[in-house]
Amino acid sequence: MTARLVAAARWLLFKALGAVFVLWAVTTLIFFGIRMIPGDPAEAILGGPGSQASAEALAQVRADYGLDEPLLVQYFMQLGRLLQGDLGDSYSMQVPVSSLLAEQLPPTLVLAFLALVLAWVVALALASWSMLSGRGAAVISSGLEIAGAAVPHFWLATVLIVVFSVNLGWLPPVNTGGVDGLVLPVVTLALPLAGFLGQVMRESMLNAATSPFALSARFRGETERGVLFRHSLRHAAIPGIALSGWAFGSLISGAVVVETIFARPGLGRTLLRAVTDRDIPLVTGVALVAALAYVVVMALSDIAERLADPRVAKR
Incomplete structure (x- = not known):
């Protein structure tokens, strides 16, 4: 028990020092980088x-x-x-940066969280379908995953607006403050990430399907669907959990494009305006909050990975 507590304390200290270093590095890069403009x-x-x-x-x-x-x-x-x-006062808006961040952070976090959930759902659905439906499904899902991972956010957003807003009239092209205004931005952020996660999880499922525990389950009479959902899925999800912290960071950065295209409030639009106005305190504040959110999510994904696979905690 004492050894576990020592290991946990060491892990927490390592994460805390890593967070301090990341925040210092972000502050330094932003400070000197913005003065080059x-x-x-x-x-x-x-x-x-x-x-x-x-x-x-x-x-x-x-x-x-x-x-x-x-x-x-x-x-x-x-x-x-x-x-x-x-954090100082915003140069361009003449209000405290902390109050601006408190106002703009929640919409971005909601957008990123919903996009991460949708990306997981789509990735798991594609990976599971490819495993259960034969070689043809595997080829199709692989093609969809590669296409999704390669598509740029701005292009996907434009296509979705043309199809679902202009031609069909189903969804608004800009933020309305309601749930309908969230659909297209969330899909725009989620689909490229789903393509990347889907490739990772499908490869993990293929490895898990040929592992000894899967062969043993089949020997006991388990169906392929049972092997997938009762045994392989948990092991296949571990790489995806490990990548969720990185994924959340990519969603925060992608929010700059998505929030601008869909005229949504949030850190992305705030950062773009701050950089344009050379608003050093606001740029620094947005970058620090985004970096802190990334560090927190990375820590949470590490904890989830340790819970899903206790062997990770022993490394």
Whole structure:
């Protein structure tokens, strides 16, 4: 028991240190990367280049926000504020970044979570169908998975809007605030991910179907359907569970495109606007929240993988 507690404590410490490193790396990359974009942050604070701010006003803003300090000094000043939990105020909107994130985070999390669930359902359905319906089904499902994994979000979103909004009129092309406005964005995010997960799980199912426990189950009189759903499926799901953290991260990044196309509120549209406006505090806040969500989901997927396969905890 003591050995298990020590191993669990070591694992938690490793995850915590990894999370700190990821957040520091994201902060550093965003800080220096956004300063490579042409333009003056002081102008963004005063309303952009079209504001025609005077030189005195620009100098005052630089002094107020510490933008007249050397770059490394600004970097360590920002790190100090972040360590105190202060994300600062948005340059372009003049409101606290924390309040903006609290407003924009839930729609993105809902979109990503529903897309992940749908991707799992589609991937499991395709993989199971290919295993139970013969070689023809395997070829068709493999083709669908490859096509789904390769299709870009913007192209898929455009096709779905043309088919289901313009031609059929079944679903709205933009956000309506209701469930119907969620369908096309969720499908757009889910189908490419389902293609990737489906390939991984189908390969795992093929390996599980020829393993000793599956052969033993067949020897006891178990049907192929019983072998699949009672024995192989759990083992085949383990690689998919391990990839769910990465998958959630890809969904968060894909939300930038999807939220923009479907005019949905969320972190994606907020990040795009912040980068365009050189809104450094808002860009940093969005990136940190997205990175933190990714770290949390990765930890949860690790826990789920350990519960599904106790051998993982012994490595």
